[in-house]
Amino acid sequence: MRLRPAHVRTRLTLWYVAVLALVLVLYATATLAFLRANLLRELDNGVHEAFEAVEDRLRPASDGALRLEGHDDPAERSIFVEGWSLDGKLLYRSPRLGQETLGGPAQAAAPRTSVGSVTLRDGLPLRVRSGIRTVAEGRRVMIRVARSEEQLRHEWRELLLGLTLGLPVAIVIAAWGGYWLAGRALAPLDRMARQAKRISADNLQDRLAVENPDDELGHLARVFNHSLERLEQSFGQLRRFTADASHELRTPLTAIRAVGEVALQERAEPARYREAIGSMLEEVDRVARLVDSLLILSRADAGAVLRKEPHSLLELARGAAALLEILAEEKGQQIEVEGDDVRAEVDALALRRALINLIDNAIKHSPRERSISVKVRRAPSGENVIEVEDDGPGIPQEHRTRIFERFYRIDAARSRDEGGAGLGLSIANWAVLAHGGRIELDTESSRGSTFRIVLPPSAIGERRVS
Numbered sequence: 001m002r003l004r005p006a007h008v009r010t011r012l013t014l015w016y017v018a019v020l021a022l023v024l025v026l027y028a029t030a031t032l033a034f035l036r037a038n039l040l041r042e043l044d045n046g047v048h049e050a051f052e053a054v055e056d057r058l059r060p061a062s063d064g065a066l067r068l069e070g071h072d073d074p075a076e077r078s079i080f081v082e083g084w085s086l087d088g089k090l091l092y093r094s095p096r097l098g099q100e101t102l103g104g105p106a107q108a109a110a111p112r113t114s115v116g117s118v119t120l121r122d123g124l125p126l127r128v129r130s131g132i133r134t135v136a137e138g139r140r141v142m143i144r145v146a147r148s149e150e151q152l153r154h155e156w157r158e159l160l161l162g163l164t165l166g167l168p169v170a171i172v173i174a175a176w177g178g179y180w181l182a183g184r185a186l187a188p189l190d191r192m193a194r195q196a197k198r199i200s201a202d203n204l205q206d207r208l209a210v211e212n213p214d215d216e217l218g219h220l221a222r223v224f225n226h227s228l229e230r231l232e233q234s235f236g237q238l239r240r241f242t243a244d245a246s247h248e249l250r251t252p253l254t255a256i257r258a259v260g261e262v263a264l265q266e267r268a269e270p271a272r273y274r275e276a277i278g279s280m281l282e283e284v285d286r287v288a289r290l291v292d293s294l295l296i297l298s299r300a301d302a303g304a305v306l307r308k309e310p311h312s313l314l315e316l317a318r319g320a321a322a323l324l325e326i327l328a329e330e331k332g333q334q335i336e337v338e339g340d341d342v343r344a345e346v347d348a349l350a351l352r353r354a355l356i357n358l359i360d361n362a363i364k365h366s367p368r369e370r371s372i373s374v375k376v377r378r379a380p381s382g383e384n385v386i387e388v389e390d391d392g393p394g395i396p397q398e399h400r401t402r403i404f405e406r407f408y409r410i411d412a413a414r415s416r417d418e419g420g421a422g423l424g425l426s427i428a429n430w431a432v433l434a435h436g437g438r439i440e441l442d443t444e445s446s447r448g449s450t451f452r453i454v455l456p457p458s459a460i461g462e463r464r465v466s
Contacts, residue, residue, distance in 0.1 A: 009182045016178040021171050028163045035159060039152040040127075044115060047129045050079045051145040058083065058092070058135045058143070066092040066135065080126060080146040091141060102128050102144040117149065125149040188217045196224065204232040237406075249290065252283035259283075294423070306347035306434055313342045313351075313386060313455075314376045320355035321374060324363060332369040335359065339376030344384050344455060346435060354431035357424035358388040358451045365392035365449075382457030383437075389450045395443045404429040404439070 005011050054068065061067045066083045080102060083092035088105035100120055113131040120126065126146035134140050188211050195208050207225045212218045263276040314337070321335040328335050355374075362372045373389040395403060406426045428451075432439050436456045443449035 009179065009186055012182040012186075013175060013179040016182070017171060017175045020174050020178075021167075024167055024170060028167060032156065032160060032163070036152075036156055039155060043127050043147060043149060043152055044129075047115070047127050047145060047147050050147060051129045051131065051143065054079070054081050054145050055133050055135070055143060058141075060135070060139070064091075066141070068092070078147060082144040082146075084142040084144075086132070086140055086142065102126070102146050103130060118146070125153060188212075189220075192217070192221055192224070199228065201235060204228060204235055240406075249287060252286045252290075256280045256283045290423075306350055308345040308347055308435075310343055311346050311348050311351075313344055313346070313384060314339055315341075316346075316348060316352055317355055317374045317376055317386060320352050320359055323356060324359050327360070328363050328372065331363065331366075333363060333366060334371045335363075335374065336371055337374045337376075339374075340378060342376055342378050342384050346455070347431075350431040350434060354428035354453065355386065355388070357428040358453075361424055361451075362388055362390035362392070362449075366390040367392070379454075384455040384457070386453040386455075387450055388453075389448065391448045394447055395441070395449055400441060400443065403441070 005014065057068050058066050059069050068081065080094045080097055081092060082094065082097065082102045083090075084105055085091055090105075093101070097120075102118060103116075113129070115127070115129050118126050118128055125148065127149050128144055128146040130142065130144045132140060133143050192208050195206075199206050207228060208221045210218050210221045210225070213222060259276050259279050263273060317339075318337045321337050325335060359372065359374065366372060370391040372391075373387070375385075375387045375389070377385050377387075379385050404425050406423055429439055432453050432455070437454050440452040440454060441449065442452065
């Protein structure tokens, strides 16, 4: 059995009604208690005044009892009077009391003054004030004066009845009004839901209408629109990534197929076949490198976890440079590695791959017979810095914000043998970002480029290497 309402509108209404009912009940209870206290205080004041009047009018009778003098006898109206001697003898009783008593014989140890309530046999409630007083001829007697509480209780019952009948009506009206207000408040959310339901992968450019940007629903719509914008960008990147990957894979596969078909269509010497197989293996190697790069980026997107250990950044830089020395020698270039023996906790494989890609990029874009500089140092801020500097043509301003995008090449006309697939800088950027660092670029047209890896500060020390 489902006890919780399915709709937010219903739940809001129920919460609103519950809170309002609790507030009204507390208010009604406090009002009733306050009214009763006030009425009781007024009644006590009246009883006190009547007690003082009776005390002044009590006189000794000829038979040793007491009598009330004066023509305006209060005992004949709304006041009940009773008098007792301290030895337990009844001295006076209002005729209206009959054989009933307001409290029984007096006790010597009784307090001088007290206030309480009694109920007669006919159900009449009385408020009684008792006190030991000295009357005529110096006699000390217990005097009790009472007034009816019926008027007090009548007014209190009328208010209780009014609240009992009025509270449910008020709660029903409040429930209807709360349900209507909840509907009005949630109407923009319902419209947003209908608009969001119409958005799919084919129309990600659509956005939700922001009716009031300053309230919570407007904030929700803006956040949802930002999410749609990021989702649209991600879909665009995915489409470009898929198209570029398909294009990059199609080119070597087409070359392999063409070389194989030509080799099969003609009879040739074994050396010619070996040459064809060699060309096919070169293309296969290119496909393998591309697939390997795509696999790295796929793992990066899946949140690959780095295995950080203390390493010398200078040794990592030297190791990466050593792997590319042969490639540099083919162009008559020289890779110079220098700097401080900075140690930091890094994932050696990921950071070495980033350095290899940056140095390889510098080799490709630097002229022949030039040098490539790799410097390692610790900045005054405590950050660890690795700089890769080349003497290439630099990077034009319009390309600087996009060079880390996947498959992006500054010169689309460059051959894939020279320019690669455009994934090296993307992999390097991922590796550095995964370490909590960043890659900075300093470049000017025709004056070379400097890619600067900046890693967070490390508590591991350093020593200067001469």
